[in-house]
Amino acid sequence: MEVSTSLLVALMFITILSIGIAHVLAGLAALVDERSPMSIERLHTSWMVLLLLVQFNLFWHTTALLAVEDWAFTEFVLIMIGPILAYFASHILVPTPGDTDTGLRSRYLRMSGRFFVVLAALQLWTILADLQLGSGFTAASALNLGLAVLCAALAVSKSVSFHTVVTMATLLVFVAGGVFRARGIID
Numbered sequence: 001m002e003v004s005t006s007l008l009v010a011l012m013f014i015t016i017l018s019i020g021i022a023h024v025l026a027g028l029a030a031l032v033d034e035r036s037p038m039s040i041e042r043l044h045t046s047w048m049v050l051l052l053l054v055q056f057n058l059f060w061h062t063t064a065l066l067a068v069e070d071w072a073f074t075e076f077v078l079i080m081i082g083p084i085l086a087y088f089a090s091h092i093l094v095p096t097p098g099d100t101d102t103g104l105r106s107r108y109l110r111m112s113g114r115f116f117v118v119l120a121a122l123q124l125w126t127i128l129a130d131l132q133l134g135s136g137f138t139a140a141s142a143l144n145l146g147l148a149v150l151c152a153a154l155a156v157s158k159s160v161s162f163h164t165v166v167t168m169a170t171l172l173v174f175v176a177g178g179v180f181r182a183r184g185i186i187d
Contacts, residue, residue: 047093
């Protein structure tokens, strides 16, 4: 039985991505668990949901990996960087089960610099991955570049109001993107 390299690359991509998705889902589940000492903090929880959507979006594009016929090891490593960054972002954002800090707002502000640097890197990786997979620089690439700049700004800002405005705008962009994608306006 011959297994294609593209299938193996896609399986590794999905495996790493799934670990990050499971981590975010476990964090969200802990927030709604009545036994958990943590309470829902909108800003932190919004980014957990957004990160989950980012990871779902990465999963959705796994089919692009199957279209590649010949893989080189360097291409494989480049493509694996994306789900690894998504996992790192989830590890930074989601509190660990034994975390004694129940103040998610203060935790969010403490870890936001590292989280948004990783998220900015993920946006830049998306552009590189699109270029590597032959899509070129598209409108989605321009959006990813804009998101990378916003993430860089969030990484250095400790202003709750700035974080709130950017978070709400990002949620609206994701919702609009989902609606446009569902209506066939964008791919």
